[in-house]
Amino acid sequence: MNERTPIHMVDLKGQYDRIATDIDAGIRRVIESSAYIRGPQVGEFECALAGYLDVPYALGVANGTDALQIALMALGIGPGDEVVTSAFTFIATAEAAALLGAVPVFADIHPDTFNLDPAGLEACITPRTRAIVPVHLFGQPARMDEIAAIAERHGIPVIEDNAQAIGASYLGRRTGGIGTIGTLSFFPSKNLGCYGDGGAVVTRDEDLYRRMRLVANHGSARKYHNEVVGVNSRLDTLQAAILQAKLPHLDAYNAARRAAADRYDALLSGIRGIRIPGRDPDGVHVFHQYTIRVTVGDGIDGGAARDDLAAHLAAAGIPSAVYYPVPLHRLAVFAPGGPATARFGALPHTERAATEVLSLPMHTELTEEQLVRIAETVAGWAADRA
Ligand SMILES: Cc1ncc(COP(=O)(O)O)c(C=O)c1O
Known part of the structure; x- marks a missing residue:
């Protein structure tokens, strides 16, 4: 290959x-x-x-x-x-x-x-x-x-x-x-x-x-x-x-996703400004997405740092995605006077997540070489920001 x-x-x-x-x-x-x-x-x-x-x-x-x-x-x-x-x-x-x-x-x-x-x-x-x-x-x-x-x-x-x-x-x-x-x-x-x-x-x-x-x-x-x-x-x-x-x-697919997530965790942990996904010790996570947080914007940059990392990855030929850039309570469909009604109070953790999350490639066919390449590209971006 x-x-x-x-x-x-x-x-x-x-x-x-x-x-x-x-x-x-x-x-x-x-x-x-x-x-x-x-x-x-x-x-x-x-x-x-x-x-x-x-x-x-x-x-x-x-x-x-x-x-x-x-x-x-x-x-x-x-x-x-x-x-x-x-x-x-x-x-x-x-x-x-x-x-x-x-x-x-x-x-x-x-x-x-x-x-x-x-x-x-x-x-x-x-x-x-x-x-x-x-x-x-x-x-x-x-x-x-x-x-x-x-x-x-x-x-x-x-x-x-x-x-x-x-x-x-x-x-x-x-x-x-x-x-x-x-x-x-x-x-x-x-x-x-x-x-x-x-x-x-x-x-x-x-x-x-x-x-x-x-x-x-x-x-x-x-x-x-x-x-x-x-x-x-x-x-x-x-x-x-x-x-x-x-x-x-399916179990083999999920095992492959978990193995890829474990490698990501090992390769990305310790990088300043990047937070690896938290894991609930009571659950077995099957990593539909591997979603990091880009914390260098301190939750107040409206997602600019996260978007910059996504652009840096794209320039290196690495796709990524933001799930979800607009939390549901901020969508026009649920806006006051809009087509549908929703009820909510302050949602600070939801708001912050929407500005920080970035999902990296995650599927059953990722190779060690690809995982290392992705992690090194993230690390390179973070080093430039430090
Ligand atoms: C959390 C969640 N709920 C519901 C759905 C809806 O599934 P479908 O696209 O099959 O209608 C999706 C799929 O995108 C989803 O991610």
């Missing part, structure tokens, strides 16, 4: 090449059967996914955004209800609630993990709170024991947004299967990604599973006998076949 291979943010082609025979055979089987809609591969994958997450029920849906919406609909959440979540996440987490007329209520994150800080959670709960939605951001589990204890005290269900963390675990339990409902995304770049859109909901509660199946299928359990207002959200059979071929490799 060429010593200086190009560095990608994700490398889906490299991953495909290793299991091409299985993927191609799975796709061919679907095409030969012509069972494109809810073919047998969907049910088989749902069973395998439930087994993997150690839950009795899994339902494939069209994407991770629908998964959140279907979970909220099955819980009967609608206009005037409040859903407590993080503002430091992808828009889908809050958008699903807003679409249903519910009000997202943003709690602050813990600065070490970027996840909902249970310490500030209880103050956000009101008699209108109908769900808490922790996000296992960047592949790191939120503190589910503390969140579940608060939820239980108030009799509120917990929906785990597990889009970024399939395979992670918290105190020995796989994320997604800990709360009332878990939602998943199989967007191509996710730790378990298909070759288009895909998602799932999982639960231990049979009644909720039935309701989610109803909602996801136009509100009908029996064709042409619709009972509730639902949506059309199916996991595509071709995507299910691809996911079936990839699921057995």
Whole structure:
């Protein structure tokens, strides 16, 4: 292999090449059967996914955004209800609630993990709170024991947004299967990604599973006998076949991500102005993203130092990305008088994270040479700033 291979943010082609025979055979089987809609591969994958997450029920849906919406609909959440979540996440987490007329209520994150800080959670709960939605951001589990204890005290269900963390675990339990409902995304770049859109909901509660199946299928359990207002959200059979071929490799994929993260940690720790990601000792992080903080701007430069490092990396042929430059409470969609309502107080840790975070290339195919090259480029930038 060429010593200086190009560095990608994700490398889906490299991953495909290793299991091409299985993927191609799975796709061919679907095409030969012509069972494109809810073919047998969907049910088989749902069973395998439930087994993997150690839950009795899994339902494939069209994407991770629908998964959140279907979970909220099955819980009967609608206009005037409040859903407590993080503002430091992808828009889908809050958008699903807003679409249903519910009000997202943003709690602050813990600065070490970027996840909902249970310490500030209880103050956000009101008699209108109908769900808490922790996000296992960047592949790191939120503190589910503390969140579940608060939820239980108030009799509120917990929906785990597990889009970024399939395979992670918290105190020995796989994320997604800990709360009332878990939602998943199989967007191509996710730790378990298909070759288009895909998602799932999982639960231990049979009644909720039935309701989610109803909602996801136009509100009908029996064709042409619709009972509730639902949506059309199916996991595509071709995507299910691809996911079936990839699921057995997920633990190895996550191990490769963790090994790359360990190398990054070793190579980057001690560099002034750079903070490596914090790890919750109670969780197993699966590094959907490897996200450093660029602290030389002291949280008051509006992200200028971080953007400068990103430009320096780009000039050296190294991609990077900012997840997320604008926290949800600062988006126009939730601005006062804007199209949707959100409620929030001061979110200092969320605000600061948005100006400091930078995600470095993270995928299953990173080589030692690439990791060293990335770390040396970061170190070179930091040395120039010192
Ligand atoms: C935290 C989080 N929630 C929800 C989603 C939505 O998933 P999808 O893109 O499959 O709709 C994503 C994916 O981008 C995500 O990162």
